[in-house]
Amino acid sequence: MGETRKISLTVNGKSYEEEVEVRFHLADFLRQKLGLTGTHLGCEHGVCGACTILMNGKSVRSCLMLAVQADGQELTTIEGIAPSEDEMHPLQEAFRDNHGLQCGFCTPGMLTTLLEFLEDNPDPSEEEVRIAISGNLCRCTGYQGIVAAALDAAQRLRDAKGV
Amino acid sequence: MINPMIVDGQVIGGTAHGIGNALFEWMGYDEGAQPITTNFAEYLLLNAPEMPHVTLGHMESPTPLNPLGVKGVGECGVVAAPAAIISAVENALSPFGVYFDQAPLRPMEIVKKLVNTKSD
C-alpha cells in the first residue's frame, strides 16, 4: 500500500473519518471505502460524467479529484438525493415518469448535474437543459427522455415552491 | 405495442446511435493498425446539445408469426439514420454538386469535398 492519509468528510449528511491512499480518486473512495456504489465510473478521464457528485452543492467529476482533496468537504451522491426511503425527489420522479433512463448507468451523474443546474436556473429552456448536461453521456435514451424529465422536474420544483 | 413509452425510448436511443454513426463516431487506425482514437476526446459520442428532438409516428403491422403479434424494435432507430442524414447533407449542398459515399461524414471531409469541387 502506498502513502495514506486520514481524512474526514460528510457524505449525504453522515460524517466519515477514513484512512485513504493518497492516489485513490474520489470515485473509488466513495465506492470502495464507503460502499456508496451509486456513483458510477464510465471513463475515468472526465468526459462521460457518470461519476458526477455534488461537493458543497456544486457538481464535480469524482474521477478527476483525489479522495484526499475531499477532506473537510460536504458531498452529496445519488444515494443522498431522495428525502426518505419511501419518497423520491421530484427530479427522480420526473425521470421515472418521462422515461429518463434505460440502463440507468449514466443516471447518477445526470441527476446530480441537474440538481445543481435547476438550483441555478429554476426555469430553463430545452436548449439550456441540453447544454447543462452536455458533459454527461448517455448511450440509451438519445437524451430526449432526460431533457423532458429535467423540464418536468423544474416545473414540479417551481410548483412546490409556489412560484 | 406492449409499452409505447419503452418503444419510443428504444427507437430514439437507436436514432442517437445512428446519428453518431453518420456524423461523429470514427474509430481510427493508422496504416500499421495502431488505433489512434482511444479516448472520449478523440472518439466522439453524441451529447445532448448535438441530439435533435425526434418526432415519432407509429404504424402497427401485427405479425402472424407469434401469439403476441409483436415485432422487435431494439435496433430500429439506428439502421436507416445514417442513410437519411447523409442524404440530407447532400441535399443541403446540392447547389455545389457534391456527393457523398461514406459514413461517418465529418466536417473536415465535407469542406474538403466542397473545396475540391470548387477548384475543379
Place this chain on the structure above:
Amino acid sequence: MSGWKVFGSLEKRLEDPSLLRGVGRFLDDIQVSGMLHAAFVRSPHSHARILHIDSNSALTIEGVRAVYTLDDLRPYLNNKRLVVGLPSPSYKQELDRPALADKEVVYVGEPIAIVVAESRYLAEDAAAIVNIEYEILPAVSDCRLAVEKSSILAHTQSPHNILAQFDMRYGEVESTFDNASYIFKENIWQHRGGSHSIECRGAVSFYEPTEDLVTLYSSTQSAHTAKNILIDMLGFDENKVRVIIPDVGGGFGPKLVFYQEDVSVVLAAMILGKPVKWVEDRREHFISTTQERDQFWEVEIAVDGEGQILGLRGSMVHDHGAYTARGINLAFNSALIVSLPYKVPCYFLEVLLAVTNKVPVTPVRGAGHPQGIFVMERLLDRVARELGIDRAEIRRKNLIKSDQMPFKKELETRGGSPVILDSGDYLSCMEQALEKVGYRDFSVRKEKALKEGKYVGLGFANYVKGTGRGPFETVKVKVGTSGKILVYSGAAAMGQSTRTMLSQIVADFLGGDVENINVITGDSSAVPIGIGGSASRQTVTAGSSALLAAKEVRNKLLKVAATLLEVSEEDLEINGRQINVKGVNEIKMDIGEVAHAVAGTPGYALPPGFEPGMESTKNFIVDDLTFVNGTVAVEV
C-alpha cells in the same frame, strides 16, 4: 384470455426505483469478501511474436498475488481457444481466439497476461512492469489490401487473409445488366465504430470448493452462452458452473461476446482460491471490446428509363478483425438486407471477409443492417438525381406494396429459412414520414433559406429489418406458495426494460398486479437453457414464451381453485393475489394458498387430477424472422 389491461398501458418501469436511488447492482458494485482485483497486460503492437515474458519484477510488488500467461492456464484448459463462430459453410479458415495470447499477438489490446493483486491500483502498477520481448511483425490494417494475394499476413500461420467468402444471387443478373437502359455504379465506404455502453465490461468469479461450483458474474448479454463456453473450455460438468448477469449498463452487441478476460478471471479465481474481479476501463474498451462496420462496397444498380429497378450487383469487402468472435453474420446481414424494402428482380453480391490486425468485429446495434440500408438508399438517391426523378417518387415506384404481403424474397436467412416479409405497409409509412417532415413544401423552404445564406437539406431513407431471431427463449412462470409470481427467463436485461415487458405480459393473466411479479433474468441456474439479448429478439421470443406459460399457469390456478372452492372454473376471476367468484368477494382464495395445495405435503395426496407445482416453462419456437419497417426523414 383476460383482455389486455396492463399490456399497452403501463407508464412506469419496474426497473427505475432502484436505479434512481443508486442502489442498482452493476458488475463493479459486487463486493465479495477477500476479493482480489485483476488487470491485463495487453499487446502494444498490432502484430508481433512474443519471444519472452518476464513477470519477476511485477511479482515483487507488495500485494501482487499472481501473473498468469497462457502457459500457466494451459493445465486447466480443456480447450485453449474460445470456439464461438456461428456455423457457416463459407469459412476459409478457423480463427478462434486463444484464452490468452499464444506466441503471436495480432491486434493492439490483445490480452497476454492477467495480473491479480489486492487492488486494481496495484494490479496496474504490476501490469506496467511485466517485461515482454517482442519481434515486431508487419501488420495489415486496410481490409481491401488484406484480401489482395500479395498482402502481408495478419496471422503468420494463415495461408491468406480471407476468413470467409460467399455470394448471394437470384434472378437473371447478366442478361439484365447487358440490356439495362441505365447502370450506375457507386463505391461506398463505411467506417469502424464501437458500442461504448457507458458501463464497460466486467467479470467477478469465485470458486466454492464445498460445492465444487464456479460462479461467474458477468456483464454479458447471454448467461447461458457464457456458461456453455466455460463448460467447453474447462471440461466441467454442466452443474458445476453458474453464470449470473447483474444490472447491465448498456450492451449494444459487444457484450454478447464471450471474451478472453472472462475465462482468465474464472481460472485466476480457481487457481488462487479467491474471488477475483476485473472491470474493464475505457481505454481497454477501446482496444479490446469488439467493434463494427468497416465495409467497402462496389455496387451497380440497373434501372429502366422510368426509374424501375431492374437489378443490383457488386462486391463487398468486410473487415472481420483479427479473430472470429462471432461469425460471418454481419456481412451476411448487410448482404441480405440491401434489397429487402424494394422489388429488385435480380441480385448478385460477392462477399469477402478480410482478416486484419485490428480488434475483432461483431455486432454493434444494428448488426450489419445499417450498412446494407445505406448502400441501397445511396444508390436510389443517385438514380433519382441522374434520371431527374423525385427522390420520393423513385421509392414509391419500387417499394413492395402492402397488398403484396406476405412477400417472399428469393433469399434465405443464415439458418436456411426463406425470407418472407410478413406484414407492413412500407409505402404509407414513407408517406407518413414525409408528411411529418414537410417534404411537399420543402423546396420552398430550401429556396427561402438559400436567400438568407443558409443551406438546408432534407433526406430520408426506408428500412426493413429482421427481428425476433429464434429459435426460442425460455420463460418459466411460477406462482410461489407465498403468493408471489416468479418469472424466470434466459433473456438478458441491459436497459431495454425486459423486466417491465415480461411483467406486463404475465400480469394480464395472473391478477394484473405488476408489483407482485418478480422477474429473474440472466441467471444460468434459473432456467436450464436460454439465448439472451440480441437482434431485437427478446420481446418476440421471451414475450411469446411468457404469454404461453402465463396462460397455462392461469388455467391451472383456476382449475385447482375451482376444485378447492367447489365452484365452477368459469365463475372464477383473478384480482391481484386473490381468486374469487366473479362478483362474490366472500368466496375467495389467495393464489399462494392455491399454489400451496399443489406444492405437495409429505404423505398427503394432491387434489385429484393435478400434477404437482404451480408453474409452467415454455419455449415458444420461432424460425422465421418478423420484419419491421420504417422510414427516417431528417432536415439539416
Place this chain on the structure above:
Amino acid sequence: MKPPPFSYHDPGTVGEVINLLKTLENPKLLAGGQSLMPMLNMRYVMPDNIIDLNKVDGLSYIEENNTGINIGGMTLQRDLEFSDLIKKKCPLMNDALQQVGHRQTRNRGTIGGSLSHLDPAAELPAVCAAHDAVIVLQGPKGEREIPFSDFPIAYMTPATEIDELLTGVKITSWKDGHGYAFIEFARRHGDFAITSAAALLEVDGAGAITRASLTVGGVGAAPVRMNEIEESLIGQSGDEDKFRELCEACREIDALGDVYASSEYRQHLATVMSRRALVKAYARANRKG
C-alpha cells in the same frame, strides 16, 4: 486507469509551494485537476510528488484596479463565469467561458491551470493573448511578470521555470462599450475547439475601427495574434466582405495538422471563425459605441 503511486503535499502558502518545488523529486502541481487528473489516470504523467495548490492562501481573487483586473491563479472558471466584474471589464472572457468545457469542469477548473496546461485550442489562453495579458510568476527569486506573448515557448509548454508557480494574471481592460466576440468551432458543445477566434474592437463615433485585436486559437502551437489583420482593420467600417478579404491571411498561419483536422482545414476554419468574430464584435461595438 488508476493513478500511479506518488506522495501528496498540500502546502498553505506560496512560499511553501516554491520550497517544495525546489526540494522534491519530479514534482507536479495540481490545480483544478481537469487536465492533470485524466493524465494521471491514464498514466501519461508519472510524478513522484503531487503538490496540491487548492489549500494555498490568497490565490483566488478577481480584483479591479486602475487599468483593468487582476485574477488569482487558482480562481475557478466558475467564479470567473459568474463574476459581474468580468462581465463588465472583460466581456470577451465571459463569452469564452460559456464555451469552456462543461458545468462540472468549470466548477473545478482554474485559470492558472488552463494557462499552464496551455492547450493551443483552449479558450482562456486565447483570451489572454487577445487582451495582451501579463502573467505573474513566483519563484525562489521572487515575483516576475511576463507578457502573454512571451508565455508559450513551444507546443503546450509555458515559460514557467521548474521552480516557479503561476500566481496571477493581469488583464488590461478596453474602453467601456468596446466590441468583443469569442467564436469557436468544436465538433460538440463543450469540446476543445478545433479552431477559435477572439476579436476585440473599438470604434469611433462614425463607426470606423480605431483599435483591433484578433486572435486565432487551435491552429498554431499556441494562440496567434493576427497583427497584420489588426493593422489593416484600423479605419475600416463593418463591411463583411472586407473582413472576409482580410481574414484570408489566416491561411498563412503555421498550422497543426493531425487525423482529426488537417492543417488546411484548420486554416480554413480560421478564416471563417475570424470573420464571424469580427462581424459580431463590430456589431456589439456599434450598438454600444
